[in-house]
Amino acid sequence: MTVDSTGEPLIVEGLSLALDIGGVQLNALRDVSFSLRPGEARGLVGESGSGKSLTLRAILGLLPPNARITSGRMVVAGQEFDLTRTDRDHRRRIARLRGAQIAMIFQEPGVALNPVVPVGRQIVDAVARRNGLTKRAAREYALHLMELVGIHDAAAKIDAYPFELSGGLKQRVMIAAAVAGEPQLILCDEPTTALDVTVQKQILSLFTHLRDELHASLLYVTHDLAVVAQLCDSVTVLYSGEVMESSDDLRAVFDGAQHPYTEALLHSTPDVDRIEQRLYSIPGSAASLSDRTDGCQFAPRCEYARDDCRTGSIPDTSGTPGRVVRCLHKVGAPADGVPVGGIDG
Numbered sequence: 001m002t003v004d005s006t007g008e009p010l011i012v013e014g015l016s017l018a019l020d021i022g023g024v025q026l027n028a029l030r031d032v033s034f035s036l037r038p039g040e041a042r043g044l045v046g047e048s049g050s051g052k053s054l055t056l057r058a059i060l061g062l063l064p065p066n067a068r069i070t071s072g073r074m075v076v077a078g079q080e081f082d083l084t085r086t087d088r089d090h091r092r093r094i095a096r097l098r099g100a101q102i103a104m105i106f107q108e109p110g111v112a113l114n115p116v117v118p119v120g121r122q123i124v125d126a127v128a129r130r131n132g133l134t135k136r137a138a139r140e141y142a143l144h145l146m147e148l149v150g151i152h153d154a155a156a157k158i159d160a161y162p163f164e165l166s167g168g169l170k171q172r173v174m175i176a177a178a179v180a181g182e183p184q185l186i187l188c189d190e191p192t193t194a195l196d197v198t199v200q201k202q203i204l205s206l207f208t209h210l211r212d213e214l215h216a217s218l219l220y221v222t223h224d225l226a227v228v229a230q231l232c233d234s235v236t237v238l239y240s241g242e243v244m245e246s247s248d249d250l251r252a253v254f255d256g257a258q259h260p261y262t263e264a265l266l267h268s269t270p271d272v273d274r275i276e277q278r279l280y281s282i283p284g285s286a287a288s289l290s291d292r293t294d295g296c297q298f299a300p301r302c303e304y305a306r307d308d309c310r311t312g313s314i315p316d317t318s319g320t321p322g323r324v325v326r327c328l329h330k331v332g333a334p335a336d337g338v339p340v341g342g343i344d345g
Ligand SMILES: Nc1ncnc2c1ncn2[C@@H]1O[C@H](COP(=O)(O)OP(=O)(O)OP(=O)(O)O)[C@@H](O)[C@H]1O
Pocket: 019, 021, 028, 046, 047, 048, 049, 050, 051, 052, 053, 054, 055, 064, 065, 066, 067, 223, 288, 289
């Protein structure tokens, strides 16, 4: 895929990554591509182990020591990066993006916050230092950000330590700190997983609010399509380190998933309005890194799979701009005159 890089806050193209496990190189990501338009929220969705976190870490230049990017390019805010480079100059350029153009919001606020520093100071510390703000101006800015992320009575909370706040409030503090530098791009790694359902909903609304206020784009990693439905405009579905389906228009996927894996994920997503619904669970389990083979990674679990799914690399068969479907026997598409799904393997 070749993408015009004008104006897009993020383009990731052809990202492949290998992990060294006991001296053996295993492919963890293969040819992952997607992009974000200004102000867009994209869901990066997939089961555990599909490579969502590694993709985010590759963008941030924060990979584990046994990871090596074997191909890939990235454009962030007009700057281009050859992701296979590991030299100091390259690492410095990526480090400069973090906190300035790119903010990262993690799953566990407890890990990201310093337990012995009052939350107000943590929110603005980096930005205040960089911009030489006076103490008073920094405090004002912290209060403003706390209000922006929906912390009521911010003045009473600004000097609190993280342990004095609930999980939801800590998550809001972390979000305030992440957006203090007014980033163009916010990367989120399942930031609501550790929270109860009510607080989850509040935090998801907060992201919508922040996106509007800051005109930022959002890349939101989750295993939960219901969250994507609530928050995102577009979606990229990962399975075993490969993009199965991707669409710039979320609706198109929810109304007509074309990859059997996306279809299965949609079937296994709870419909909150229908409590009597029995949840579908995808048969089998995701392949471990060492079991990955040629062809479509989902083939061993796919009811539509045929022999040609198990060799080579599967091309994009969507034929529609803004849409990727890596499947030879798309859901609902006729094959040999017979609707796929009407016959077995
Ligand atoms: N440093 C590492 N060493 C060995 N294997 C790793 C390492 N980091 C990730 N992996 C493996 O790579 C695969 C992708 O991991 P990744 O964390 O990106 O998945 P994920 O989709 O984010 O999963 P989850 O939703 O559980 O966080 C998994 O099989 C994981 O076990």
